[in-house]
Amino acid sequence: MELSTPRKKVVVFDYGFGNIRSAERALAHVGADVEVTRDYDTAMNAEGLLVPGVGAFASCMKGLREARGDWVVGRRLAGGRPVMGICVGMQILFGRGIEHDVETEGLDEWPGTVGPLKADIVPHMGWNTVEAPQDSRLFAGLDADERYYFVHSYAVHQWELEVSNPAMRAPQVTWATHGEPFVAAVENGPLWATQFHPEKSGDAGAQLLSNWIDTL
Template sequence: MIAVIDYGMGNLHSVKAAVERLGYAVTVTSDESELMKADGAILPGVGAFGDAMAELSKAGLDEAVKRYAASGKPLLGICLGMQLLFSSSEEHGEHAGLGLLPGKVVRFQGSYKVPHMGWNRLAFRTDSPLFAGLQEGHVYFVHSFHVLPGREEDLLATTDYYQPVTAIVGRGNVYGMQFHPEKSGSVGMQLLGNFLALCGKPVQSV
């Protein structure tokens, strides 16, 4: 069973539908006991960092997500959900994140268009089980802030938007994707499928 964490700010149903298409049983939940029973968990997110952390805290899910990560089972943050994995963000003031990975979320700075929106090519920086059987391809981004990881080795893939931009991160059982894999065609679905494979076998063939 895969848990999609519901704290009121995420593309819950599109993520749930994508997981189901890949053959996995999935539940959308805000209950810690249900989360802790899951074989893998996904933290989605759309909106502002500070608001998301406030909603997670109000529901008691900030500590629940930390306990889940400490259990060693696979955890994936998507879009804002990836940013929440890090130490802090400067979006609308300084806000502390979950602190599962060191690093800071900062705003794009330059004369180019913000938000960064559209299809951009990934560049893999290291071997990762997320990249099994996959060639570098294009995925779909929508974001005005990006992550500066505190550890170079946590940076698994970048894209280019007038500068190298963090696209995929990972350390141990904790992963993050800045883009929306569920909206990124075959490349995104294969990346999501490779994450789910870390959680166990699908309940049905696809």
């Protein structure tokens, strides 16, 4: 008798900010065993942790800290356990965010600042292409002209992390442009993130989430 492959356990961390039900449905659609929770032990023991985020940087950070999400993310990454951030869930992984001249400390997993987009039309809302590295695992199997769904007014405009050890795999940074270039996605060891919403990006977003699950 042929045995089925066990589904990967993924937790969507529920700290009060983010399209958690959309993320839950999208992950289940591509074959993950999904649970939405803020339970510390469940989030720590899952094979993958997804951190969503919608709204203001400061509010997301406050909610995340109150739910002990900062501890969960830090402990998981210290043990090499996969974490993926989406939208503001990506932004809070950087050192700081500046909104309306107010600076808020982020998780500082990556150095850098989240600041306002400088474009004729803000927010950046709708479909856009990205420029991914050729050896990207996140975008594997996806055409260069695929479009992804963005909704944001702030972004990271400069990638600051430098890897001096040649034995380490350099972070894979994907860019997009809306008025100016900004970081659209990052793959850095167990920590991956997207500024766009894969759960709202149709078949391309489903392929991207499937690529992440395949690495768990």
